[in-house]
Amino acid sequence: MYFDGAARKDDAGAGVVFVTPQNHLMSYAYMLTQLYTNNMAEYQALILDLQMAIEDVRDLDIYGDSKLVINQVLDEYGVKKEDLIPYHQRAMQLLNQLDSIKIGHVLRSANKLADTLVNLAATFVLRAEESMQVLVCNRWGVSLLEREEILDTTNMIYVYTANEDDWRQPIIDFLDHKNYPTIPGTG
CATH class of the missing domain: 3.30.420.10 (Ribonuclease H-like superfamily/Ribonuclease H)
Incomplete structure (x- = not known):
């Protein structure tokens, strides 16, 4: 005890x-x-x-x-x-x-x-003659299977293709292909 x-x-x-x-x-x-x-x-x-x-x-x-x-x-x-x-x-x-x-x-x-x-x-706030039973359970709100499914989707890769006029395109080209951006007027 x-x-x-x-x-x-x-x-x-x-x-x-x-x-x-x-x-x-x-x-x-x-x-x-x-x-x-x-x-x-x-x-x-x-x-x-x-x-x-x-x-x-x-x-x-x-x-x-x-x-x-x-x-x-x-x-x-x-x-x-x-x-x-x-x-x-x-x-x-x-x-x-x-x-x-x-x-x-x-x-x-x-x-x-x-x-x-x-x-x-x-x-608890109970009067002297009152009692309350409280059941405490040991459970997960998300089962192990559901958690694995959630974890599997967190490792997905999203591909975004930028338009050539998009200011981010030179950065994407450099990161993906190591293409250095051209500076206008330097040829």
């Missing part, structure tokens, strides 16, 4: 990506309806994700890009901020319901999908 949370001036979001043993992805995004700090949003993402996971999963590998949250859950950092204590306690209660857990910190670059989901969720 990869999780991420983010808070901004007027909105907050949480995202999770579950990777099954068969490498199938299940991704979820949540618009958080209250204003949070970034650390609160990270905890909120972890808690929401754990609540979903404990229904069906007993063994879970958990990855997040918040060093603070990961290290607090691992008891390597103490929880000093009063407003984070309830979040930490709830996360620990949920973690204790799992049989086996592995928790690790990942760089933001390794958590891109969860981060993208957070940003997507934070941009």
Whole structure:
């Protein structure tokens, strides 16, 4: 499970990506309806994700890009901020319901999908009782065959024959046949 949370001036979001043993992805995004700090949003993402996971999963590998949250859950950092204590306690209660857990910190670059989901969720404007399903597909607007046809036409050569009175004709003659233009009066 990869999780991420983010808070901004007027909105907050949480995202999770579950990777099954068969490498199938299940991704979820949540618009958080209250204003949070970034650390609160990270905890909120972890808690929401754990609540979903404990229904069906007993063994879970958990990855997040918040060093603070990961290290607090691992008891390597103490929880000093009063407003984070309830979040930490709830996360620990949920973690204790799992049989086996592995928790690790990942760089933001390794958590891109969860981060993208957070940003997507934070941009929606929904009332508390509303939800929205968004299907994201991986498709090209132009198929490979169509692209090849387009590329084939881009290498076409167009031939233009200039009239002898056309000022461009001497330039064309020089480029095509290395014929130097005659200067009037020089014979």
